[in-house]
Amino acid sequence: MLSGKVLIVAEKDSVARTVAAYLSGGKVKVLRVGKIKTYHFTWRGCSCVALGLRGHIMDFDFEERYNSWLRVSPEVLFKVDPVLVVREETVKYVRVLRYYASRVNTIILALDSDSEGEAISYEVILATYSVNPRLRYYRALFSAITKRDIEKAFNSLTAPRPEIAKKVFARMILDLTLGAVFTRVLTLSVRKYLGDKLGSRFLSYGPCQSPVLNLVVQRALEREKFKPEKYYTIHVYAKTEDGKPLRLDHVRTYRSKEEAQKVAQRVKEHGFAKVTLVRNIKVKIPPPKPLDTVELERRLSRFFNIRAKIALDIAEELYRNGYISYPRTETTIYPPTLNLREILQELLATEHREYVQELLAQPKLTPTRGNTDDKAHPPIYPTAGATREELLSRFRRREFWIVYDFVTRHFLATLSPPARVLRQEVIAKAENVELRVTGVKILELGYWRIYPFEKVSEKIVPELRPGEKLRILRVEVRENETKPPPYLSESELLKLMRAYGIGTDATMQDHIHTNVVRGYFRIFRKRCIPTELGKTLILVLSKHASRLVDPHFRARMEKLLSEIVQGRDPRSVIEEMKREAYQYYLRLRGKLDEIGRELAEAFLKTFRYARSK
């Protein structure tokens, strides 16, 4: 099937390098063209060159003449087709692609086996077919960067799937069109009220960023609407028969203070409580599953108050420097080809040496296992052992060490035994008033030894037996108040985004970050607090175009787009979505003055506040 000369294109350099190494059997010549590395080798008698891109090489944009926000009415953008253009930063890649394309007879598209990879494949075809009419294109689909998978993919090449590429292109067109139209109309609405005060700022809308903002705002509104209510609880201080002190709580709460006091009085007069139930349950707490991107971000936020964007930026840098594996993954199962013992050997160079030795001494390693596999990248794990000093001197920032050490501990935890605790519960009755005390006793630390972030605090209840009498010393009625729900934490937000299907593992933190940069919400002590501007933006959009900010909007759009893969004409899908968006546009346009006034007022509050802080 193949003969002569072959160009292999991968999504990133590391994959091109690995493919070359596996197919060549080891003999690879590396040539640099500017900053781009090309890998030359022989495979099945063909002379091959492999190179890695940096993701997409093309992008959609509106033609130059639509760039004026003032002279071009936003609705015009619904009627024009954005054009696919080579990105400035990737012109050099296209040049190299074309150079080789004119000198080979076959291009193998070894891009990631997801829809983005299919789209990038198509971009490569668009960039090269004109320089060599005899070119043949094949697709190599591998589900892991392992020798077996790569060889299998290259021995069973398939055809590119343009319908998947077209779905991605349709998404790009819709994201751009909706983003541009609504960003411009919102920004223009406040112009006449704000003038120069707007500065270089603008009010953005996006099919991912805005539903994310909505989630944050809804929680804040719940919080604001919340009316605290008083309630009363009863607490009993008692002594066991052998003299140990013990506090029991009445299982009920009361709205009325008088009623609570009456019950408390009855308990007090009764003088003792009789133990009716002693329950001790041994519970196993399993170690965490192998780490994916979202979980890395969520845990670093929860455990260390590190923002998701910072977490991924640092993980990226650690990856580039060879300390951890590729940080953008949805996989939570270690592939069978991953040599866990080898990684442990590496980790002997860390300060967890002794713990690592214990694990290595075990005859069999049994890692935990999640249930997701993106078929592209393994879970995140450390790839080199390093000390605190090494990381601190190399990166100069404490967070690098925190992230690296976290990844290491998490990896070790997944190979560790569960923690074991004893959950204790004692019920006692004074007259007919039910009292309870609960406790936790740690039986075995298990993985908590290396992963103390999840360790529970111990509270031990003295040993009691049913029928035992507890002498009541004091009874207390406490006044409490119901509390509003807290602002959404960044960790919860990421979880919700994943559940609603907003963004991808690699972009979720971006959508959060965009909202922060736009001044829509702040993150303070791990929690997302919307500004006046963020709240007003959601209020305005909810009133006139609620679907655009609905958390389900992204998933709905994806579902519609997937019809393209089933054979539907992309143009008809794009038109359908645009028609709907146009209706929302008309509604907003009908209320432009009112909307502009509200947003302008909120804008001033938000940025006056930001400056005065």
Added chain:
DNA sequence: GCAAGGTC
């Protein structure tokens, strides 16, 4: 100057 998705 608009978005979201790759990648560094």
